Amino acid sequence: MIAFEAMKAPLGAFVQGFDPALIEAADFADVLADGLLAHSVLVFRGAEISAADLVRLGRAFGELEILPEPDKRHLDHPEIFNLSNVGPDGQLVGFDDPQAVFLRGTQRWHTDSSFRQVPALCTMLYAVQVPTRGGQTQFADMRKALTLLPPEDQEEVATLRLVHSYEYSRANNPGRMDPMTDDERAKYPPVEHPWVRTHSDGTKSLYMGGHASHIVDRDESESQQWFAEIEAQLSAHDVVYEHQWQANDLVVWDNRTTLHRLLAYDIANDRRIMRRITVAGRGG
Numbered sequence: 676m677i678a679f680e681a682m683k684a685p686l687g688a689f690v691q692g693f694d695p696a697l698i699e700a701a702d703f704a705d706v707l708a709d710g711l712l713a714h715s716v717l718v719f720r721g722a723e724i725s726a727a728d729l730v731r732l733g734r735a736f737g738e739l740e741i742l743p744e745p746d747k748r749h750l751d752h753p754e755i756f757n758l759s760n761v762g763p764d765g766q767l768v769g770f771d772d773p774q775a776v777f778l779r780g781t782q783r784w785h786t787d788s789s790f791r792q793v794p795a796l797c798t799m800l801y802a803v804q805v806p807t808r809g810g811q812t813q814f815a816d817m818r819k820a821l822t823l824l825p826p827e828d829q830e831e832v833a834t835l836r837l838v839h840s841y842e843y844s845r846a847n848n849p850g851r852m853d854p855m856t857d858d859e860r861a862k863y864p865p866v867e868h869p870w871v872r873t874h875s876d877g878t879k880s881l882y883m884g885g886h887a888s889h890i891v892d893r894d895e896s897e898s899q900q901w902f903a904e905i906e907a908q909l910s911a912h913d914v915v916y917e918h919q920w921q922a923n924d925l926v927v928w929d930n931r932t933t934l935h936r937l938l939a940y941d942i943a944n945d946r947r948i949m950r951r952i953t954v955a956g957r958g959g
């Protein structure tokens with residue numbers, strides 16, 4: 676069975692002993708779920724994982740989300756989202772190409788699918804090809820971030836709810852994205868989530884990030900200022916694990932307890948090809 680080796684970082688663990696044959700073992704999903712709750716980021720290193728095994732691994736964990744953009748789906752496995760700066764023609768995309776603009780959007784601190792009524796449990800990202808420089812992913816421990824707030828703020832945030840909106844985050848992407856169609860707007864209306872989430876192990880964390888437009892009953896600029904102050908603390912304090920990618924790495928992160936962001940790389944010249952699946956939340 677697999678084992679977890681904690682990283683020398685505030686969060687994260689390497690998963691030892693993984694073999695795709697273990698995926699259907701009776702207690703595999705529970706062991707992985709416990710590891711995820713304890714370590715927030717799990718890194719599988721060294722084993723090549725096929726697209727089909729990636730989907731099996733995700734399914735062992737729960738239902739998979741189908742992401743909003745159909746043009747980025749893997750041809751054989753629609754659950755896989757191709758996160759890549761290489762177009763279908765095999766050529767690198769331009770810096771202002773919609774595909775590159777979308778990828779650049781992940782450079783803001785965020786948690787995946789927080790704009791959904793039932794937001795994602797975890798994301799699994801597998802590296803097919805990694806850039807020669809940059810392109811790391813940072814993960815912030817939002818349990819610890821909560822404890823860094825002054826005590827009176829900790830009390831206040833626990834009483835507040837945030838509005839998360841895909842329309843808002845798309846409109847505020849660093850680079851122009853097409854406005855949402857009426858269809859998309861109807862499918863992804865703004866939703867509210869408590870700012871502080873309580874997990875099954877009793878721990879609490881801040882739930883926020885780039886899809887959060889504002890605090891319920893407060894205006895956007897006041898809300899965004901508070902969000903920015905908290906996010907500014909994430910790099911200043913010891914709450915971040917920075918993943919330096921190698922080809923064949925699989926990183927699984929807990930979207931309930933962490934925020935993440937991509938660090939810049941030369942998107943128009945340096946290939947970065949990733950496969951992503953997202954496990955839907957269970958409403959808890």
Ligand code: OGA
Pocket residue numbers: 758781787798800810811812935936937938949951
């Ligand atoms: C994502 C994401 C970051 C990365 O897929 O949701 O934020 O490093 N990716 O590619």
Ligand code: MN
Pocket residue numbers: 781785786787935
């Ligand atoms: Mn993301």
